[in-house]
Amino acid sequence: xxxxxxxxxxxxxxxxxxxxxxxVAVGFVLIYNVTGVLxxxxxxxxxxxxxxxxxxxxxxxPLWVCVVLAVLVAAAVAAGVERAVVHPARQSRPxxxxxxxxxxxxxxxxxxxxxxxxxxxxxPMFTEGEPISIGGATILWQTxxxxxxxxxxxxxxxxxxxxxxxxxxxxxxxxxRFAARLYGIRPTTLxxxxxxxxxxxxxxxxxxxxxxxxxxxxxxxxxxxKGFVAAVIGGLxxxxxxxxxxxLLGVVESLATGLLSSGYGxxxxxxxxxxxxxxxxxxxxxxxxxxxx
Amino acid sequence: MLAAIDLRxxxxxxxxxxxxxxxxxxxxxxxxxxxxxxxxxxxLGALAGxxxxxxxxxxxxxxxxxxTAPETLVRRGLVLVPERRQVFPxxxxxxxxxxxxxxxxxxxxxxxxxxxxxxxxxxxxxxERIGQLAxxxxxxxxxMLAIGRGIMARPRVLLLDEPSLGLAPKVVTDLFSRFRQxxxxxxxxxILVEQNVRAAFRVADRAYVLERGRVVREGPVEALRExxxxxGAYLGKRLPAALRADAR
Numbered sequence: 001x002x003x004x005x006x007x008x009x010x011x012x013x014x015x016x017x018x019x020x021x022x023x024v025a026v027g028f029v030l031i032y033n034v035t036g037v038l039x040x041x042x043x044x045x046x047x048x049x050x051x052x053x054x055x056x057x058x059x060x061x062p063l064w065v066c067v068v069l070a071v072l073v074a075a076a077v078a079a080g081v082e083r084a085v086v087h088p089a090r091q092s093r094p095x096x097x098x099x100x101x102x103x104x105x106x107x108x109x110x111x112x113x114x115x116x117x118x119x120x121x122x123x124p125m126f127t128e129g130e131p132i133s134i135g136g137a138t139i140l141w142q143t144x145x146x147x148x149x150x151x152x153x154x155x156x157x158x159x160x161x162x163x164x165x166x167x168x169x170x171x172x173x174x175x176x177r178f179a180a181r182l183y184g185i186r187p188t189t190l191x192x193x194x195x196x197x198x199x200x201x202x203x204x205x206x207x208x209x210x211x212x213x214x215x216x217x218x219x220x221x222x223x224x225x226k227g228f229v230a231a232v233i234g235g236l237x238x239x240x241x242x243x244x245x246x247x248l249l250g251v252v253e254s255l256a257t258g259l260l261s262s263g264y265g266x267x268x269x270x271x272x273x274x275x276x277x278x279x280x281x282x283x284x285x286x287x288x289x290x291x292x293x
Numbered sequence: 294m295l296a297a298i299d300l301r302x303x304x305x306x307x308x309x310x311x312x313x314x315x316x317x318x319x320x321x322x323x324x325x326x327x328x329x330x331x332x333x334x335x336x337l338g339a340l341a342g343x344x345x346x347x348x349x350x351x352x353x354x355x356x357x358x359x360x361t362a363p364e365t366l367v368r369r370g371l372v373l374v375p376e377r378r379q380v381f382p383x384x385x386x387x388x389x390x391x392x393x394x395x396x397x398x399x400x401x402x403x404x405x406x407x408x409x410x411x412x413x414x415x416x417x418x419x420x421e422r423i424g425q426l427a428x429x430x431x432x433x434x435x436x437m438l439a440i441g442r443g444i445m446a447r448p449r450v451l452l453l454d455e456p457s458l459g460l461a462p463k464v465v466t467d468l469f470s471r472f473r474q475x476x477x478x479x480x481x482x483x484i485l486v487e488q489n490v491r492a493a494f495r496v497a498d499r500a501y502v503l504e505r506g507r508v509v510r511e512g513p514v515e516a517l518r519e520x521x522x523x524x525g526a527y528l529g530k531r532l533p534a535a536l537r538a539d540a541r
Contacts (some may be wrong), residue, residue: 168388169395172381178378182341183366183446184396 235283
């Protein structure tokens with residue numbers, strides 16, 4: 001394999017990872033903008049999705065049932081975290097709530113360890129078949145699945161926020177929470193539902209990545225961190241920018257891992273986080289105007 | 294219709310209202326005037342449920358609603374149009390107005406469309422701007438939009454917080470001249486908090502003068518116009534000391 005093909009191959013696998021990060025990052029951005037909470041348990045919802053999906057598929061259920069159930073379970077767990085942890089602390093300072101979400105993440109990891117054990121669970125690819133070859137590099141069918149599901153989800157999201165009445169109410173809440181309350185838009189209701197959606201999308205990310213990486217009880221922490229880095233690159237208040245940030249992060253990480261050393265991927269992405277927070281804390285594409293969802 | 298009884302409110306550690314009693318009857322327009330920092334906005338916020346009072350009660354339509362959240366009060370018809378307008382800048386004029394009806398829109402979309410049409414008939418400028426983002430409107434247009442959004446919530450009492458703020462005198466005159474008609478047409482009472490005392494007195498039935506968190510004068514507007522304190526502090530020809538201190 002010559003150098004050009006290798007770079008192409010690395011970029012394609014970066015794209016896969018990026019799509020997964022993007023799903024986690026969007027959940028992160030949605031929850032942050034609607035509730036003001038930085039939810040560091042976000043990656044754990046992905047772990048719940050991955051573990052549930054893999055566990056069910058090992059019990060012999062049809063794959064699509066596993067995927068649907070994995071997404072539902074992740075959404076339910078997120079809803080539980082919102083009601084049990086975030087909702088009771090809604091009057092507390094932001095730092096307190098951040099600590100609570102980190103704690104909730106640890107609790108979920110512990111629970112996952114008890115239920116699923118330490119061994120990685122395997123899950124079959126969504127479609128069997130030979131990898132597709134592009135210019136000498138290969139791309140897994142699972143990658144195609146990841147990208148397609150990612151795109152479908154964003155299309156649904158854009159439709160919801162631009163075209164539906166409820167979506168506009170959520171945007172109004174993001175623009176001015178106080179005025180939104182005055183017109184009867186209940187912040188506690190929105191908080192609950194945005195956790196449900198954020199949990200579902202993370203669960204989807206988890207169950208899509210499980211056939212590639214396997215599902216382990218502790219996979220959520222890194223996904224939380226990477227989703228956060230991607231969201232910061234996008235400026236934390238713009239879902240579309242977070243997606244671009246996630247793809248960028250995935251590709252940079254993949255290139256660093258492949259061309260330098262496998263240990264450097266995480267180093268590079270956290271160096272990127274530090275650099276972003278120091279140099280452009282409001283995101284790569286920040287503008288002076290107000291927030292967008 | 295709506296009454297505050299001996300209302301005491303803190304903002305953080307600082308007492309802002311020291312026992313305010315006030316009421317507005319059905320269809321009435323009541324002005325609350327006073328200098329900056331007197332607690333006028335806090336009073337409106339407390340009535341609308343934004344600041345829970347330390348003591349005292351808020352009565353609305355015969356019920357004690359003290360401590361009820363704003364998102365619940367709006368469903369009963371107590372609607373606050375907040376200070377500095379606070380329209381949703383990134384949404385269109387139409388969406389802003391329809392979101393005013395958030396608490397009943399889904400149950401009756403036909404009626405919401407009819408009410409939207411009525412509001413647009415009252416504010417033709419908004420009809421011209423219907424598809425524009427609210428953030429791109431002028432100050433006067435944004436104020437019309439904020440009031441229109443309030444009407445869309447089907448108020449029985451509409452609380453307006455400084456609608457004249459930042460508007461040109463001509464725009465203020467034009468806007469205030471519609472308040473009576475709006476109240477009659479939509480069957481709502483109104484509490485108008487204002488620093489622009491002359492404009493407020495032109496439209497109100499009664500008024501309260503609020504200074505340092507206490508009601509110092511109250512009564513029909515005609516009577517207050519003759520009151521030496523009110524004339525001296527708010528209606529005198531000279532720029533009075535009370536207003537000079539906080540001239541913007």
